[in-house]
Structure formats: C-alpha cells, structure tokens
Amino acid sequence: MQNLMIIMGVSGCGKSTISQAFGTQTGWPVLEGDAYHPQSNVEKMAGGAPLTDQDRAAWLDALNQAISTLPQNAPVILACSALTPYVRDRLQSGTERTCHWIWLDAPQNLIQTRIDARKDHFMPPALLQSQFNALTAPADALRIDAAQSPQAIITDLLSAFSEHIS
Numbered sequence: 482m483q484n485l486m487i488i489m490g491v492s493g494c495g496k497s498t499i500s501q502a503f504g505t506q507t508g509w510p511v512l513e514g515d516a517y518h519p520q521s522n523v524e525k526m527a528g529g530a531p532l533t534d535q536d537r538a539a540w541l542d543a544l545n546q547a548i549s550t551l552p553q554n555a556p557v558i559l560a561c562s563a564l565t566p567y568v569r570d571r572l573q574s575g576t577e578r579t580c581h582w583i584w585l586d587a588p589q590n591l592i593q594t595r596i597d598a599r600k601d602h603f604m605p606p607a608l609l610q611s612q613f614n615a616l617t618a619p620a621d622a623l624r625i626d627a628a629q630s631p632q633a634i635i636t637d638l639l640s641a642f643s644e645h646i647s
Contacts, residue, residue, distance in 0.1 A: 484556040484645055485548065485578040489563035489619070490585035491612040493596040494627045495634070499585060500560035502635050507558075507646055510551055514561030517543040531611040534567050541568065545575030553577075556645055564616045582622035583638065589613055591628055 486509070488500045497513060504511035518540050522532055544561065551557050557578065563569050573580045589609070596609055623641055625634055639646065 483553055483578045485572075485576055485580045486556060486558045486583060486642065487563055487569075487572065487580055488558065488560050488583045488585060489569075489622070490587075490627065491562065491564065491592055491616060492609060493592040494585040494587055495595075495631065496560040496562070496585060498631055499634050499638075500558050502631055503638050504558050506635055506639060507556070509556045509558050511558045511560065512544070512547055512551075514540075514544060514559060517547060519543075526608060529607050531608055531615070534565075537568060537571075541571040541575065544572065548576050548578070562612070563619075564612060566617055566619075569619060581642070582619050584619055584622040584624045585627035585634070586624050587627035 486503070488496050488503070490496055497515075500511045500513070503509070518526075522536055522540060525532060525536065544559070548557060548559065559572075561568075561572070563572060563582070569580075569582070593609055625637055627634070629637075
C-alpha cells in the first residue's frame, strides 16, 4: 500500500490533532509538516509575514525527502496546510505514493476563535486572513467539516479509508 494521506487546511483547522489521532487509530506514521519548515520560514511567519512560494520550496523539498525515507509498503499521514495548487503539485510530484487529500474545512470565525485561544504556535492570529486568501479549494479532496469533534472526524476518516486499513 503506497498511500499518502495529506490532512490539509488553514492554520487552526485541526490538522495536527486529527493527524495524530488518525495515526494512533491506524498505526500509520505521521509527519507534522510544520516541523520541516526552515528556521527562516518560522521567523518570517512569527513576524507576521506570509510565506511566498519561493519560501516554501526548501520546506517542500524537506517534506518530500522525509516521505521518501519511510517504508514504501505502508501508508503515511502528513499534516500540511497545502493551501495552493503549487504546494499540492510539489508534494504529489515528489512522491510515488498515491496522494489522498483530506481537507479540514471550517468557517473563518471558528478558526479565528481557535487560533486566538492557542498560545504555543509560531503563527500569529494576524496571518489567518492570508491563509484564507491563499486557499484554493482542492477539487479532488475529501472535504471534512472541521467544526465537528475530533472523534467524529476520525470516525469519518476511518469510514472513508476503511479499504486502506488492515
């Protein structure tokens, strides 16, 4: 099974929480996309500036490298914003795995409330609007209502990908 499950969406939609829970339920390895940003990207975002595609290039290379080091016979879960076709194309072209896009979608006001409440993330709340501006809805993604509880989302994912779970 050479599948890459990419759990995507704007900051604060629950990518990390859902990816970790889905990984626990399935036993699949999880990669946290934010962990692969170069320090310069983290500093830029922490300073309130959105990333450009040029900024994202090294990050995407690092993600593709990390994915390629994992066993090819098991699915992998990646928590990654993947807001634009550029990012999704780079991720997809960097792997021989079949990509399954899982879009955690929720209203901006709910996401804003979540981001305002968190204290341990480098991305400031002021950048949320730039994320929604950059988001191009992926036509081929499984769209999940991120306003649901994490358990309801995991139930949806387990059902949607039951054929991939052994």
